[in-house]
Amino acid sequence: xxxxxxxxxxxxxxxxxxxxxxxxxxxxxxxxxxxxxxxxxxxxxxxxxxxxxxxxxxxxxxxxxxxxxxxxxxxxxxxxxxxxxxxxxxxxxxxxxxxxxxxxxxxxxxxxxxxxxxxxxxxxxxxxxxxxxxxxxxxxxxxxxxxxxxxxxxxxxxxxxxxxxxxxxxxxxxxxxxxxxxxxxxxxxxxxxxxxxxxxxxxxxxxxxxxxxxxxxxxxxxxxxxxxxxxxxxxxxxxxxxxxxxxxxxxxxxxxxxxxxxxxxxxxxxxxxxxxxxxxxxxxxxxxxxxxxxxxxxxxxxxxxxxxxxxxxxxxxxxxxxxxx
Amino acid sequence: xxxxxxxxxxxxxxxxxxxxxxxxxxxxxxxxxxxxxxxxxxxxxxxxxxxxxxxxxxxxxxxxxxxxxxxxxxxxxxxxxxxxxxxxxxxxxxxxxxxxxxxxxxxxxxxxxxxxxxxxxxxxxxxxxxxxxxxxxxxxxxxxxxxxxxxxxxxxxxxxxxxxxxxxxxxxxxxxxxxxxxxxxxxxxxxxxxxxxxxxxxxxxxxxxxxxxxxxxxxxxxxxxxxxxxxxxxxxxxxxxxxxxxxxxxxxxxxxxxxxxxxxxxxxxxxxxxxxxxxxx
Numbered sequence: 001x002x003x004x005x006x007x008x009x010x011x012x013x014x015x016x017x018x019x020x021x022x023x024x025x026x027x028x029x030x031x032x033x034x035x036x037x038x039x040x041x042x043x044x045x046x047x048x049x050x051x052x053x054x055x056x057x058x059x060x061x062x063x064x065x066x067x068x069x070x071x072x073x074x075x076x077x078x079x080x081x082x083x084x085x086x087x088x089x090x091x092x093x094x095x096x097x098x099x100x101x102x103x104x105x106x107x108x109x110x111x112x113x114x115x116x117x118x119x120x121x122x123x124x125x126x127x128x129x130x131x132x133x134x135x136x137x138x139x140x141x142x143x144x145x146x147x148x149x150x151x152x153x154x155x156x157x158x159x160x161x162x163x164x165x166x167x168x169x170x171x172x173x174x175x176x177x178x179x180x181x182x183x184x185x186x187x188x189x190x191x192x193x194x195x196x197x198x199x200x201x202x203x204x205x206x207x208x209x210x211x212x213x214x215x216x217x218x219x220x221x222x223x224x225x226x227x228x229x230x231x232x233x234x235x236x237x238x239x240x241x242x243x244x245x246x247x248x249x250x251x252x253x254x255x256x257x258x259x260x261x262x263x264x265x266x267x268x269x270x271x272x273x274x275x276x277x278x279x280x281x282x283x284x285x286x287x288x289x290x291x292x293x294x295x296x297x298x299x300x301x302x303x304x305x306x307x308x309x310x311x312x313x314x315x316x317x318x319x320x321x322x323x324x325x
Numbered sequence: 326x327x328x329x330x331x332x333x334x335x336x337x338x339x340x341x342x343x344x345x346x347x348x349x350x351x352x353x354x355x356x357x358x359x360x361x362x363x364x365x366x367x368x369x370x371x372x373x374x375x376x377x378x379x380x381x382x383x384x385x386x387x388x389x390x391x392x393x394x395x396x397x398x399x400x401x402x403x404x405x406x407x408x409x410x411x412x413x414x415x416x417x418x419x420x421x422x423x424x425x426x427x428x429x430x431x432x433x434x435x436x437x438x439x440x441x442x443x444x445x446x447x448x449x450x451x452x453x454x455x456x457x458x459x460x461x462x463x464x465x466x467x468x469x470x471x472x473x474x475x476x477x478x479x480x481x482x483x484x485x486x487x488x489x490x491x492x493x494x495x496x497x498x499x500x501x502x503x504x505x506x507x508x509x510x511x512x513x514x515x516x517x518x519x520x521x522x523x524x525x526x527x528x529x530x531x532x533x534x535x536x537x538x539x540x541x542x543x544x545x546x547x548x549x550x551x552x553x554x555x556x557x558x559x560x561x562x563x564x565x566x567x568x569x570x571x572x573x574x575x576x577x578x579x580x581x582x583x584x585x586x587x588x589x590x591x592x593x594x595x596x597x598x599x600x601x602x603x604x605x606x
Contacts, residue, residue: 142586
């Protein structure tokens with residue numbers, strides 16, 4: 001077990017090292033000069049030469065790439081991710097507050113899409129070729145082609161603009177101090193973005209679960225259970241669900257990258273102050289430190305998801321118990 | 326005496342699939358050509374006719390500068406489709422080369438390429454696209470290079486698996502025993518074996534590439550606002566949502582969904598036509 005653990009940690013560190021190099025090289029390649037992008041054109045022109053040099057040194061634009069990477073990475077190891085220009089606060093702080101919003105949103109969407117997708121897929125597989133199955137399949141195929149941000153726009157238009165049931169954006173009511181914001185307010189603002197993310201996320205998991213259910217229903221052990229007099233649904237419930245749940249869980253954990261990508265778009269549409277919106281703001285505003293920080297955090301999240309999938313495999317699938325020696 | 330005559334009033338399955346595939350490609354080509362033809366008209370402003378809801382003269386309505394949304398949508402779709410197709414082609418060639426290297430280049434090359442795939446898939450796709458676009462200073466090249474460089478991992482895995490399977494197969498073994506050169510085996514056995522999967526994988530990359538182009542442009546990292554692209558149209562529409570101009574967002578989005586569905590449909594029909602394991606379904 002400890003061998004597996006060390007192997008996993010080594011893999012994680014190597015991957016994060018790779019991600020940090022790729023991210024840093026990419027943000028450093030940019031022709032967008034962080035000094036100019038943040039001070040503004042007019043202020044930059046009026047600035048004294050000494051001030052410019054001071055800022056350039058602050059951004060390290062004089063040093064070669066590898067040296068800058070070394071400095072940045074060294075600070076990163078001490079937990080210092082730099083200072084965000086856009087939000088005028090340490091990157092770690094910005095990410096921490098925003099990650100809370102994002103994780104709440106993604107967590108909701110992840111659970112809802114997973115559970116609904118699984119139920120939908122299982123029922124569609126159980127009633128293969130029925131009207132329900134056809135509708136479910138059609139829904140999934142169409143949803144797989146719908147751009148997340150467009151669906152968000154439509155949902156925003158219908159529920160927030162026309163029906164006025166939900167606020168148009170942000171995670172709390174405008175003009176309210178953060179101390180007064182109750183849980184209900186926060187939830188109320190999260191409904192539409194979470195709905196959009198869930199609706200899109202269902203398609204993939206439902207289609208895979210359906211295929212798997214059809215396979216399982218044709219298997220020998222279900223036939224044996226049926227021969228003993230169990231109904232199709234009972235046989236599936238008692239003998240099939242574990243086998244169907246396993247790949248579904250793996251898939252759902254592996255889909256964290258997609259949910260994160262979706263949340264970037266959804267947060268932008270709903271002006272929801274999460275990591276995704278911060279990444280877009282950072283990218284558009286030349287906030288190098290924040291952009292790199294968010295890329296690292298998202299990669300860590302994706303890795304954690306994949307690792308959870310592996311651990312779950314060991315717990316649910318009794319055949320994999322051999323690893324625990 | 327025929328007791329049980331087969332009902333044969335339906336089009337045969339394979340012929341139906343062929344019809345679907347060809348129709349999908351023809352419709353897509355028609356959309357692209359129409360979009361290119363009306364490209365200049367799409368930018369023509371007419372301030373007498375601004376903010377009009379859909380009517381017979383303007384089926385998709387007009388925007389706040391009096392541009393006809395049908396023409397703008399068509400021009401935007403053709404831009405998006407062309408960009409997506411070219412970028413996906415580059416990605417697919419990359420996938421083929423890397424997949425072949427991983428399968429034939431020994432265990433070390435295989436490990437390096439697998440690690441690169443893990444790395445690419447470890448960063449959420451949209452975040453990676455934002456990073457690459459940022460590195461290139463946004464704009465056309467930002468999004469084009471971003472899409473071309475990030476869509477190879479899944480296809481690389483498919484190609485690698487195909488080539489490995491082919492390498493283990495009996496006919497390659499026979500060819501080797503007969504003393505054929507490696508080049509000859511690659512040309513006469515491996516390429517014909519993997520080409521169908523490659524072409525289908527390529528076509529199924531198009532919808533992803535097109536959707537990602539639209540998304541990145543929508544976020545502001547892609548095509549510049551003066552170009553008619555679906556992402557630009559939709560991000561502009563977002564600012565006019567609260568004024569009740571629903572047609573600005575609904576129709577261009579539906580058109581994009583239709584194009585993506587057509588590509589998907591063409592790709593999966595073609596797969597069923599040329600995949601020997603599934604072509605009787």
